[in-house]
Amino acid sequence: MLHTQAISATDKPTLYAELAQQARGLFVGERNLIANAANFSALIYHALPQLNWAGFYLFDGTELVVGPFQGKPACIRIALGRGVCGTAAQQRQTQLVRDVSTHPNHIYCDAASQSEIVVPLIHADGSPPLPRPPHLPPIYHALSVQDMHDLGAYFASQTSRPGVADQALVEPGETLFRQGDATRDIPACMACHSIDGRGNPGAMYPQLAGQHAQYIEATLKAWHDGASWGTDAHSQIMPTIATKLDAKDIAALASYIEGLHAVEGTPAAAATP
Ligand code: HEC
Known part of the structure; x- marks a missing residue:
């Protein structure tokens, strides 16, 4: 097992700086998407308090499919535009939902989830994660x-x-x-x-x-x-x-x-x- 340090910061900017540093440490020398996504979800899940799920949905050219994560089993496929994840992917905008019960489009996977943050990932080479007709x-x-x-x-x-x-x-x-x-x-x-x-x-x-x-x-x-x-x-x-x-x-x-x-x-x- 890789050792990550317990995060001691109490204010958010320091906490995120420490997390980012640990994440960079985990990724050194490794370019495999699944490996890095798996380790990153474990880091987030264990470092942040009160989380019940941390992980990735990956775009397969048509919809989002669950990827590496920590937490209870999750919805497998999510259409673009559906739920908080589908909205983040479609709009390419981070979604911060403090109270999911008020979200018009929330998908209930786990009743314990009260809030969600979803950050869309966009290829660093600028290629669109939502390609034109995927077969073309x-x-x-x-x-x-x-x-x-x-x-x-x-x-x-x-x-x-x-x-x-x-x-x-x-x-x-x-x-x-x-x-x-x-x-x-x-x-x-x-x-x-x-x-x-x-x-x-x-x-x-x-x-x-x-x-x-x-x-x-x-x-x-x-x-x-x-x-x-x-x-x-x-x-x-x-x-x-x-x-x-x-x-x-x-x-x-x-x-x-x-x-x-x-x-x-x-x-x-x-x-x-
Ligand atoms: C404001 C302009 C606008 C209106 C009004 C509009 N369209 Fe379009 N339509 C577009 C654009 C722009 C595209 C190209 C889509 C793209 O590049 O994302 C398109 C593409 C399409 C295509 C795909 C064509 C292809 O060759 O793949 C269909 C089908 C279509 N529209 C049907 C409709 C129908 C049916 C309506 C009426 C209910 C409609 N459109 C109204 C602008 C419009």
Whole structure:
């Protein structure tokens, strides 16, 4: 067993300085994430008074999965945006909740927990811990900037062939797409994606026309459930809208969008970088 010293400080700044020093000591010469996370949770758990849990949730590209910790068994998976941990990860902001019973979104794992502090960890190399669609990076990492421009130009030159997923849903879908629903604070999709779903390349609002209903549905549902494609303001636009959509709205929009025709014969304008 590694020996850490009992922490003697009574004021917080000195206590945290001592903890940080001990943590640095534990990490010397070791770069393994699991090993360091395990030792760090043990250090925190034993050094700080009145803790019943200290540990890590690790982002697996989709959601948070429990990692090394000290304390009672914990919830295994937490969706982004859910609970105090999911909120910290989604907003990339430390959450300090003094009384969890007042937190609107708290997940009860252990009734003894009264307060929580969750600090989001962000890769030191600046790479986003919340990647764009997680299955894509291996593909686009191999592309040069020129390749991306060329692919973009090729896709923009294609004409989409619309279908219809479910005729019965097209009408409610059209109403939401064109008018939104002011009573529920849902904006009209066409305000950004244009009336024929062609998008607005200059503002980076993507083309929707020609997308399969299944894809639209899965994408909106993931945003509804707390996923996002990034952490900048632009990436929060769709998650914010999608949380206001229920499953029926999403199915209706997906059916309508699959049937959208980009205006015949005029391919979408290529984005100018
Ligand atoms: C304020 C502008 C805005 C409004 C209004 C808007 N969107 Fe979007 N939409 C965006 C942006 C920006 C993106 C790109 C998402 C990103 O990069 O995070 C996007 C992306 C999408 C995508 C993914 C497209 C793809 O190719 O993967 C879908 C689906 C979508 N929006 C559907 C909708 C629907 C349905 C509505 C109406 C309920 C809507 N949007 C309203 C701005 C908007």
